[in-house]
Amino acid sequence: MGARSKRWPRRAVLAGLVAASLLLAACGGGGGAPSSGGEAGGGGGEGGGTINIGLLMPLTGQISQFGEQTRNGALLAIKQKGNKVGNYTINPIVEDDKNNETEAVARVQKLVTEDQVVAVIGSVSSRISIPVSEVLEQQGVVMISPTSTADSLTPGKKWIFRACFYDSFQGQVMAKFAREELNAQTAAILYDMANPYSEGLYKSFEAAFQEMGGQVVKVDSYRTGDQDFRAQLTSIAQANPDVLFLPDYYDPVGVVAQQAREVGVKATLLGADGWDDSKLYELGGEAILDGYFSNHYSIEQENPESKAFVEAFRQEYGEDPSALAALGYDAANLLLDAIQRVIDGGGDPTDPAQIRDALEQTQGFKGVTGTISFDENHNPIKDAVVLQTTSEGHKYVTTVSPQ
Secondary structure (H helix, E strand, C coil): CCCCHHHHHHHHHHHHHHHHHHHHHHCCCCCCCCCCCCCCCCCCCCCCCCEEEEEEEEECCHHHHHHHHHHHHHEEEHHHHCCCCCCEEEEEEECCCCHHHHHHHHHHHHHHHCCEEEEEEEECCCHHHHHHHHHHHHHHHEEEECCCHHHHHHHCCEEECCCCCCCHHHHHHHHHHHHHHHHCCCEEEEECCCCHHHHHHHHHHHHHHHHHHCCEEEEECCCCCCCHHHHHHHHHHCCCCCEEECCCCHHHHHHHHHHHHCCCCCCCECCHHHHCHHHHHHHHHHHHCCCCCECCCCCCCCCCHCCCCHHHHHHCCCCCCCCHHHHHHHHHHHHHHHHHHHCCCCCCCCCHHHHHHHHHHCCEEEECCCCECCCCCEEECCCEEEEEEHHHHHEEEEEECCC
C-alpha cells in the first residue's frame, strides 16, 4: 500500500479539528516557545491555523551537545519568522530521542499519531535517523534531517530529505585534500564498525584515496563505547602512514588522538563533521592539533547569510554557532520556505504531500551552509569546507565543490 492511502484516517481526524484549531489561533494559540504537543489544523491558501512541526533530537545521551546545537539553530529560524508562515502559526514540538533507536521510534510515533505533525526535523545521527525515516516514510510524513550523512538515508524514499551533504562526498573531500594539499602517499583508517556513519566514511575515503593513486596501508576498527585503542594504534604506528583517517564523533576521536601519540603514531590526523565540537580540544589536547576535517560550514565564511546568522545566534544564545546549529537553521528554513510556497500557490500547507512536493522543487535556496538545490535522492547539492584544528579552535582552510 502507498503512503497516501495510510494517511486517510489521519486526514479525516484533522478535518474534524479545523474549526477548533482556527478558534485557538484566533484566541492567541501558538506563540514563540516550543510546545510539548498540540492539535494541527488549517485549510488551503490563506485560511490560517496551526501547523505542528516535530523536532527530534538527542538532548540526553552521548551526543546531546549535537542535539542541543541543532535544536537551537532550528528554533532560531522559526522564531525569526515570528512562529508564522503566512496566516499560519508554526508550532515546534521538541522530542528527545536520547540517541537511542527504540526511544527515537517511540518519540516519532508520538509526534505523528498524537501531535499530528506535518513534518519532522531530525534526527542528528544516521544510526537514529534511518529507523525514524522508515516510520515516517510508511506514514507519509515529511522528514528533513539536518545532519545525518549516511548515504543510505534518502535513496528510494519519497518523504525523506536532508540539509547536509552525505558521507561519500565527505570521504572524497578528505581523500582529495590528503592527496592534493598534504601530498599524502599512504593512509591508515581507524573506524567504529558499529556506527554506520563511521563505516560509510571509511569506505568512501578508502575508495577515493586509492582511486587518486594513494595507498591504504592499514585499516582497523573498534566498537562504540571502547576506551582503549592502543592495540590497533600500535599496529598503525608500525605501518607508518602519512595520514590517519578517524571518521567518528569528537569524543572517541579525542581519546584516540591522545593514545595515537602515546604509541608513536606520527601521521596527520584527518576526520569529518563529527569532529565539530569544542570538547574535541578538551579530550584531545595537543594531540589533536594540526589535524583537518571536512565540515558543512565555517564561522569565517563571508557570505551575507552566514554573517546575519552568526550575529543572530550570538544574540539569542550567547555563543558562536557550530556547523550543526547552522544545519538545524537551514533545515528549518528549507521547510518553512516550502510551506510558504504551498501557501503562495493556493495549496494546503497542512498537507504533508504538498510540502514534500514543494521541497522537491527547491532550487537555489540561499542557506547559511550554502546554496541548496535537491537532487533526485533529496540530497542537497552544495559545497564542503575543510577546517584545521589549532590552539585557537577550528580554522578555515578551503572550500571543496561537488564534481
